[in-house]
Amino acid sequence: MNxxxxxxxxxxxxxxxxxxxxxxxxxxxxxSPGAIYDFGPPGVLLKNNIKAAWWRRFVQGREDVxxxxxxxxxxxxxxAASGHEASFTDPLVECRICHQRFRADEEIPPAxxxxxxxEPKSFNLMFKTALGATEEGAALAYLRPETAxxxxxxxRTILDTARMKVPFGMxxxxxxxxxxxxxxxxxxxxxxxxxxxxxxxxxPGEDEAWFERWVGEWETFFTDLGLAPARLRRFExxxxxxxxxxxxxxxxxxxxxxxxxxxxxxANRTDYDLRRHQEFSARDLTYFDEGENRKYHPYVIEPTMxxxxxxxAFLVDAYREYPGGRTQRSxxxxxxxxxxxxxxxxxxxxxxxxxxxxxxxPEIARQITGxxxxxxxxxxxxxxxxxxxxxxxxxxxxxxxxxxDSQTQQDGTVTVxxxxxxxxxxxxxxxxxxxxxxxxxxxxxxxxxxxxR
Amino acid sequence: MNxxxxxxxxxxxxxxxxxxxxxxxxxxxxxSPGAIYDFGPPGVLLKNNIKAAWWRRFVQGREDVxxxxxxxxxxxxxxAASGHEASFTDPLVECRICHQRFRADEEIPPAxxxxxxxEPKSFNLMFKTALGATEEGAALAYLRPETAxxxxxxxRTILDTARMKVPFGMxxxxxxxxxxxxxxxxxxxxxxxxxxxxxxxxxPGEDEAWFERWVGEWETFFTDLGLAPARLRRFExxxxxxxxxxxxxxxxxxxxxxxxxxxxxxANRTDYDLRRHQEFSARDLTYFDEGENRKYHPYVIEPTMxxxxxxxAFLVDAYREYPGGRTQRSxxxxxxxxxxxxxxxxxxxxxxxxxxxxxxxPEIARQITGxxxxxxxxxxxxxxxxxxxxxxxxxxxxxxxxxxDSQTQQDGTVTVxxxxxxxxxxxxxxxxxxxxxxxxxxxxxxxxxxxxR
Numbered sequence: 011m012n013x014x015x016x017x018x019x020x021x022x023x024x025x026x027x028x029x030x031x032x033x034x035x036x037x038x039x040x041x042s043p044g045a046i047y048d049f050g051p052p053g054v055l056l057k058n059n060i061k062a063a064w065w066r067r068f069v070q071g072r073e074d075v076x077x078x079x080x081x082x083x084x085x086x087x088x089x090a091a092s093g094h095e096a097s098f099t100d101p102l103v104e105c106r107i108c109h110q111r112f113r114a115d116e117e118i119p120p121a122x123x124x125x126x127x128x129e130p131k132s133f134n135l136m137f138k139t140a141l142g143a144t145e146e147g148a149a150l151a152y153l154r155p156e157t158a159x160x161x162x163x164x165x166r167t168i169l170d171t172a173r174m175k176v177p178f179g180m181x182x183x184x185x186x187x188x189x190x191x192x193x194x195x196x197x198x199x200x201x202x203x204x205x206x207x208x209x210x211x212x213x214p215g216e217d218e219a220w221f222e223r224w225v226g227e228w229e230t231f232f233t234d235l236g237l238a239p240a241r242l243r244r245f246e247x248x249x250x251x252x253x254x255x256x257x258x259x260x261x262x263x264x265x266x267x268x269x270x271x272x273x274x275x276x277a278n279r280t281d282y283d284l285r286r287h288q289e290f291s292a293r294d295l296t297y298f299d300e301g302e303n304r305k306y307h308p309y310v311i312e313p314t315m316x317x318x319x320x321x322x323a324f325l326v327d328a329y330r331e332y333p334g335g336r337t338q339r340s341x342x343x344x345x346x347x348x349x350x351x352x353x354x355x356x357x358x359x360x361x362x363x364x365x366x367x368x369x370x371x372p373e374i375a376r377q378i379t380g381x382x383x384x385x386x387x388x389x390x391x392x393x394x395x396x397x398x399x400x401x402x403x404x405x406x407x408x409x410x411x412x413x414x415d416s417q418t419q420q421d422g423t424v425t426v427x428x429x430x431x432x433x434x435x436x437x438x439x440x441x442x443x444x445x446x447x448x449x450x451x452x453x454x455x456x457x458x459x460x461x462x463r
Numbered sequence: 464m465n466x467x468x469x470x471x472x473x474x475x476x477x478x479x480x481x482x483x484x485x486x487x488x489x490x491x492x493x494x495s496p497g498a499i500y501d502f503g504p505p506g507v508l509l510k511n512n513i514k515a516a517w518w519r520r521f522v523q524g525r526e527d528v529x530x531x532x533x534x535x536x537x538x539x540x541x542x543a544a545s546g547h548e549a550s551f552t553d554p555l556v557e558c559r560i561c562h563q564r565f566r567a568d569e570e571i572p573p574a575x576x577x578x579x580x581x582e583p584k585s586f587n588l589m590f591k592t593a594l595g596a597t598e599e600g601a602a603l604a605y606l607r608p609e610t611a612x613x614x615x616x617x618x619r620t621i622l623d624t625a626r627m628k629v630p631f632g633m634x635x636x637x638x639x640x641x642x643x644x645x646x647x648x649x650x651x652x653x654x655x656x657x658x659x660x661x662x663x664x665x666x667p668g669e670d671e672a673w674f675e676r677w678v679g680e681w682e683t684f685f686t687d688l689g690l691a692p693a694r695l696r697r698f699e700x701x702x703x704x705x706x707x708x709x710x711x712x713x714x715x716x717x718x719x720x721x722x723x724x725x726x727x728x729x730a731n732r733t734d735y736d737l738r739r740h741q742e743f744s745a746r747d748l749t750y751f752d753e754g755e756n757r758k759y760h761p762y763v764i765e766p767t768m769x770x771x772x773x774x775x776a777f778l779v780d781a782y783r784e785y786p787g788g789r790t791q792r793s794x795x796x797x798x799x800x801x802x803x804x805x806x807x808x809x810x811x812x813x814x815x816x817x818x819x820x821x822x823x824x825p826e827i828a829r830q831i832t833g834x835x836x837x838x839x840x841x842x843x844x845x846x847x848x849x850x851x852x853x854x855x856x857x858x859x860x861x862x863x864x865x866x867x868d869s870q871t872q873q874d875g876t877v878t879v880x881x882x883x884x885x886x887x888x889x890x891x892x893x894x895x896x897x898x899x900x901x902x903x904x905x906x907x908x909x910x911x912x913x914x915x916r
Contacts, residue, residue, distance in 0.1 A: 031624030036534040037541050037616045039744040043594050043604065048617055049532040051625055057532070070840055073832065079502040079510065081489040081655050082535075082638060083590070088490050102596060111596045137536075139590045139606065141496050141654070143555060143564045143644045151496065153592065153606075163490045164501055171484030172504055173846070185535060185638060191596045201594070202534050291492040379526065387523055393626070 020267035023329050024196055026347060030406055032056065032325075032357075033197065045193035045201045047318075052406050055357035055387055057204070060320055061183055063235060063354055064206050068181055068227075075179040075208060076172050080160020082185055083139065086150045091290035092159050092283060094136060094152075097254040101130035102191055113191050135188045153187035158312060161209040162283040165295055176297055176308050177220065179210035183317070195268065197322040207314035209279075213299065217257075217278055217309035224313040225260050225276050232262070232273070232320075236352035237327050241265040242273070255282040264323045273323050274315035281307035324355060328407065336432065349407030350430055353450055356407040359386035360446060363399050365415040367392055375414040378424070378439060385443060404429055410446060473720040476782050477649055479800060483859055485509065485778075485810075486650065498646035498654045500771075505859050508810035508840055510657070513773055514636055516688060516807055517659050521634055521680075528632040528661060529625050533613020535638055536592065539603045544743035545612050545736060547589060547605075550707040554583035555644050566644050588641045590654075606640035611765060614662040615736040618748055629750055629761050630673065632663035636770070648721065650775040660767035662732075666752065670710075670731055670762035677766040678713050678729050685715070685726070685773075689805035690780050694718040695726070708735040717776045726776050727768035734760035777808060781860065789885065802860030803883055806903055809860040812839035813879075813899060816852050818868040820845055828867040831877070831892060838896060857882055863899060 027033040031050025035042035049057060069077050089095050101114040106126040114130040136155050140148035154160065161180040168180060183206045190201055212220045225244065233239050247259040257278040264273040284307040288295040296305040328351040335346050353359070362379045364371035372392055382388040389408070391399050396413065403411055411427040418424050418439065425434045426445065437445050480486040484503025488495035502510060522530050542548050554567040559579040567583040589608050593601035607613065614633040621633060636659045643654055665673045678697065686692050700712040710731040717726040737760040741748040749758040781804040788799045806812070815832045817824035825845055835841040842861070844852050849866065856864055864880040871877050871892065878887045879898065890898050 029624065031620055034617065034620050036536075037538060037613070039616050039619065039740065039746045039748075040538060040540040043536065043538055043602070046534045046536055048534060048613060048620075050617070050620060051529040051531065054530040054532045066837075071836055073829075073836075073843060076504040077507040078504065079507045081499045081501060083489075083496065083499055083640070083655050085490060085493060085496055087493040091493075133596060137592045137594075139592045141590075141642065143586060143642070149496070160490070160501060163492050164487065164503065166492065167484055167487050167501075167503060171482065187536070189594065189596070202536050287492065293492045295492075376526075383524055383526075390526060 018267075019326065019329065019331075020196070022331065022347070023325055026329070026349075026405065027053070027325070032406075043201070045190060045199060047197065047200065052357035053321075056321055056324075056351075056355060057317055059355045059357070060235075060317055060324065061204075061206065064231065064315075065181075065183065067231060068179075068206075068208060072179075074174075074177060075181050075210075076168065076174060078161055078164060078168070078180050078182050079184060080154075080157065080164060080182065082154055082187070083141065084152050084154045084159065085141070086152060087290065088159050088163060088287075089136065089152050089154075091286045092162075093254050093286065094155060094159075095134070098136060098155055099132040099134050100191055102133035103130050104128045111191055116192065133191060135190065137187045137189050155188050156186050156314075157182045157184045157205050157207055158209055158279075158283070158314075162287050162295075162310075163291075165211075165284060165287075166293060169297065176299060177210065177212040177216070179208045181208045182206075195266075197318040198266070198271065200316075200318055203319075204317040205314060206317055207312060210311040210313070211297070211308035212311060213302070214281065214306060214309045217280070217311060220311045221258060221260075221276060221278050224311050225262075228262055228274055228276060228313050228315070232264075232323070235324065235355060236350075237264070237323060241327065243270065245270075245272070253277065255279045264327075266323070267326055273319060274313070277312045277314070279310040279312050281309055283310065284308065324351060325349070328352075346401055346404065348404040348429065351407040351409075353409040356409050357387065358389050358403070358406065358408045359450070360388045360410040360412055361391050361399070361403045361408050362388060362412045362414065363391050363396060365396060365413055369416060369419065371414045371416075371418070374418060375412075378412065378414065378442065382442065382446070386446070400427065409449075412442065471720075472779065472782065472784075473649070475784065475800070476778055479782070479802075479858065480506070480778070485859075496654070498643060498652060500650065500653065505810035506774075509774055509777075509804075509808060510770055512808045512810070513688075513770055513777065514657075514659065517684065517768075518634075518636065520684060521632075521659075521661060525632075527627075527630065528634050528663075529621065529627060531614055531617060531621070531633050531635050532637060533607075533610065533617060533635065535607055535640070536594065536604050537607045537612065538594070539605060540743065541612050541616060541740075542589065542605050542608075544739045545615075546707050546739065547608060547612075548587070551589060551608055552585040552587050553644055555586035556580045556583050564644055569645065586644060588643065590640045590642050608641050609639050609767075610635045610637045610658050610660055611662055611732075611736070611767075615740050615748075615763075616744075618664075618737060618740075619746060622750065629752060630663065630665040630669070632661045634661045635659075648719075650771040651719070651724065653769075653771055656772075657770040658767060659770055660765060663764040663766070664750070664761035665764060666755070667734065667759060667762050670733070670764060673764045674711060674713075674729060674731050677764050678715075681715055681727055681729060681766050681768070685717075685776070688777065688808060689803075690717070690776060694780065696723065698723075698725070706730065708732045717780075719776070720779055726772060727766070730765045730767070732763040732765050734762055736763060737761065777804060778802070781805075799854055799857065801857040801882065804860040804862075806862040809862050810840065811842045811856070811859065811861045812903070813863040813865055814842045814844050814852070814856045814861050815865045815867065816849060817845050818849060818866055822869060822872065824867045824869075824871070827871060828865075831865065831867065831895065835895065835899070839899070853880065862902075865895065 032053040036046040036048045103114045104111045137153040141151045142148040186205045245261040245263045257280045259277045261272045262274045263270045284295045298305050328349045330348050332346045362375045364375040379390040409429045413425045422439045423436045427434045485506040489499040489501045556567045557564045590606040594604045595601040639658045698714040698716045710733045712730045714725045715727045716723045737748045781802045783801050785799045815828045817828040832843040862882045866878045875892050876889045880887045
């Protein structure tokens with residue numbers, strides 16, 4: 011088992027991501043803007059799998075939650091009403107000597123910059139743009155800093171068209187944008203990122219109980235997908251760090267290699283947003299409760315998570331390095347890296363490997379690849395020794411390697427090697443779909459070691 | 464069968480979309496910006512199903528195509544190299560009297576605006592924004608007008624990490640943004656929209672053959688999902704309308720209610736983009752072809768489609784109105800609308816309806832809903848007469864209505880009503896998953912009428 015220090019773990023994962031094309035700085039061939047990333051094939055697939063698991067659980071799986079998709083470009087009226095135009099700011103200070111800028115509310119600037127700083131001024135984090143065909147006639151608009159407002163502005167539409175009754179939720183996954191002053195920590199704080207969030211509308215007075223339930227739902231999402239419970243904790247925001255709309259906020263914190271930090275959050279937004287939009291738009295955004303025979307503005311519980319931040323947590327949680335290799339037989343005795351991702355999150359569900367490049371084995375392996383690709387993302391791989399191919403797929407988290415050998419030609423069976431236990435099953439080729447399907451449904455990954463890193 | 468005129472059909476679909484919350488103007492409670500829309504539950508689900516069908520066919524289903532996700536915010540260097548900063552423009556004219564603006568290359572301005580127009584000037588369609596923490600230190604950036612450039616700038620990364628050999632493709636679905644001068648026609652031309660596109664890299668000299676193949680692939684995508692082949696045709700761009708990078712472009716046109724218009728396109732971008740990015744970034748973007756033992760810039764065939772425009776075509780193609788109802792027994796003899804969408808595209812795969820709200824039927828129906836929701840988007844519906852519920856689901860395109868009646872309690876069977884034929888099957892409850900699964904796999908919808916509208 012490995013003994014590396016945790017900051018070192020972070021660096022190794024960043025290197026792995028770069029080497030395998032999981033995540034790369036955006037438009038890297040030019041001077042990449044900070045905190046904006048592109049995702050190569052395994053990165054896209056991992057992100058998609060996280061989003062699909064979330065969607066299946068909280069949208070498709072729940073009758074009380076409906077999906078919505080609202081626009082990124084948002085007219086300023088919306089974000090004036092929501093309070094973002096006035097309050098979505100960070101305090102910015104600038105070093106008078108080097109002109110670097112820092113957030114005054116963070117531990118930085120580091121000691122070597124603490125010589126001559128300007129007074130803090132409010133810096134609004136929203137990206138601006140302009141809608142319309144000429145400079146003078148253009149209307150100021152923002153790139154949304156969260157997906158929530160599109161759910162509040164559509165509250166009436168959903169009531170009228172989807173016939174929902176309180177308590178119910180609206181759910182959205184989509185891009186959001188924040189012009190962060192200080193970035194770094196890789197995927198942790200991005201200028202362009204995806205949010206998965208729910209606005210859950212409840213009766214006033216039932217908000218505190220629903221808040222607790224959603225904190226629990228959020229925790230279970232992560233632990234059911236294999237995140238170590240020991241690295242997850244709740245952080246209760248003190249009154250002075252609450253957002254302008256929040257009555258209570260609990261962060262789920264994860265123990266990242268650089269320390270405990272926010273992974274996801276649950277906020278009690280009260281009826282603040284609906285009231286503000288009613289005031290600014292002069293539309294009726296009340297709800298008529300048939301049971302109570304009265305109108306009110308529902309309270310809103312908002313569980314939210316950043317997809318890239320979740321991706322970062324799943325990656326660091328799943329990453330293990332085995333100095334000297336995992337088996338006595340390891341050919342090179344080199345260090346081996348394994349991503350013990352939950353099988354449903356793994357970018358590639360299975361790899362199909364012909365043992366050798368002769369005897370029609372590649373042809374059979376390609377057939378199997380094609381059959382399984384109807385259901386999952388499956389890769390054909392014939393390059394290098396079988397051990398080398400196992401290690402390549404361990405490193406990117408592929409749960410099952412299917413090897414086609416000479417016995418396959420005789421009896422139609424293949425071997426299926428498990429990424430975590432390295433155990434091999436002999437499986438009839440025509441049963442592969444059911445074999446893998448059952449293992450995916452079963453869910454929890456077969457971790458071979460304690461969550462030490 | 465209906466006799467309505469086709470422009471009328473468009474208006475009816477817009478009304479249906481609004482009534483059922485498929486598509487609504489973005490942030491409608493304020494003054495909604497033109498050509499930006501939000502999507503309610505059935506709209507999100509329809510979009511997701513189109514994207515999933517595309518992904519399954521062209522990404523998951525093909526070993527020669529890998530997925531990628533690049534950022535929306537793009538530094539100007541990228542779009543200077545691609546030629547968009549100089550050439551992604553439309554000619555804009557303004558009426559000196561009313562100050563309305565028009566595209567000089569379109570049939571508008573209408574007659575009542577043709578009095579006093581300015582000379583055409585070039586208007587760049589890209590939305591601008593600024594990256595960075597102060598006004599003076601900010602870097603100009605654009606919201607990408609297409610997803611393509613993110614694939615070219617990552618060409619080297621994909622070669623190095625995904626070990627692809629020419630011919631191969633990179634695929635991406637993502638938001639793109641264009642500050643259009645003239646909008647209208649609902650979902651046809653949007654300022655914010657999603658593109659699904661592939662950049663397919665081939666040997667120079669093999670580009671023309673690959674171009675033809677991709678035109679065929681693109682057509683088959685639409686017709687396999689039920690679009691009437693008689694409403695689809697190819698349009699060959701004459702040299703004067705080719706984009707600055709294109710050697711040849713073919714549009715797939717669809718006969719929309721307002722006439723034939725672009726649905727999707729295939730362009731031969733040659734080696735223009737890779738050469739330009741190599742020149743501007745000073746990075747080597749050549750490909751070493753082992754078979755030919757030489758380096759070159761691959762040619763690029765780009766099949767592309769807008770998701771909302773595809774959605775519009777699928778909607779208008781699937782929409783039928785039946786004056787007086789579809790059956791002799793129709794209770795009200797009112798006109799009935801049906802969306803004959805391909806079952807895999809339908810927002811709601813099945814509705815589960817208790818015949819009456821007693822005898823534990825609602826409870827059983829909810830159980831079935833929950834079971835099926837593990838796999839598909841399924842809705843429970845108990846509101847109104849059974850005929851009314853059938854019509855509500857016909858209108859939104861739900862292929863199967865599952866009715867739970869008193870016989871269900873006796874023998875465990877339910878009825879499954881087909882949206883198109885209105886035929887009813889009696890199916891054991893525990894076979895529902897297989898029954899629906901097989902029909903979805905079988906694919907082609909059971910249209911009951913000719914593609915007349």
